[in-house]
Amino acid sequence: MIDLVINISLLTFLAITAVAIVRMTNLFAIIMLFGMFSLLTAALFVVMDAVDVAFTEAAVGAGISTVLMITTLALTKDQDEKHPGCHRPWLPLAVVIVTGAALVYGTLDIPAFGDPDAPAQTHVAPYYLEKSIPETGVPNVVTSVLASYRGFDTLGEIVVVFTAGIAVLLLIGGRHSTSKNKKNKREENDA
């Protein structure tokens, strides 16, 4: 019962935040609301017992991406464009409605939430549930799958994320280093 109340309240807040993000024009407020959106999503994941996903969502969504977006805003503040005056929203709205309707139609064939006969629960999940503790010794089954059975997959993901992080650091940090270089060059010229 209380689960239901918490779920409905969190989803309502999520919807309010999403609409506010779309409607607002103040970029700083939008970034703050993005952080709130991530925290709400993480809380929803916790309520749905997907703790590892919630942890990732909180770390990436509320922590890192807030800092990255704030940094980008600080670098691009004086280059923001004015909002375009008017455009016809009807074609994009129609496309979105049709796509959403198709997706909702697609969910009709999906097995119910937590259905024990769903293909996802009958394929390899029983093997992991039975063998993960004797084979890996990790108490959390999800962690054993991520870190042991799919270790190389996780390693590849980390390499991708690491590369993306380096690229972002190069893009954001480039301006600082060039201004420092200019200062150094000036000092050298003065000397």
Added chain:
Amino acid sequence: MFIAVSLMILVTLGLILARALMGPTIYDRIAAINMFGTKIVLLIASFAFLSGRTDLLDIALVYVLINFIAVVAVLRLVEHGDFHSSGKGDDY
């Protein structure tokens, strides 16, 4: 009792959300997101005792750390960055 606590936290979340949406200055919004993270952590903690999964408390502690780091980073960038002006003439 934990049910009552959870409900009160949900009400507080709604109030904080209203402040974040209306908040005239950026400092209102920063305070709002800080409070929001704290309340989400409290909600997770009370939900952990409600559902008997007390291992969620570790997750709640990590959320506190992440929220703290994010708010400190935002405050540093507001102080040293170049958007002082957006605090005075908010235009939304």
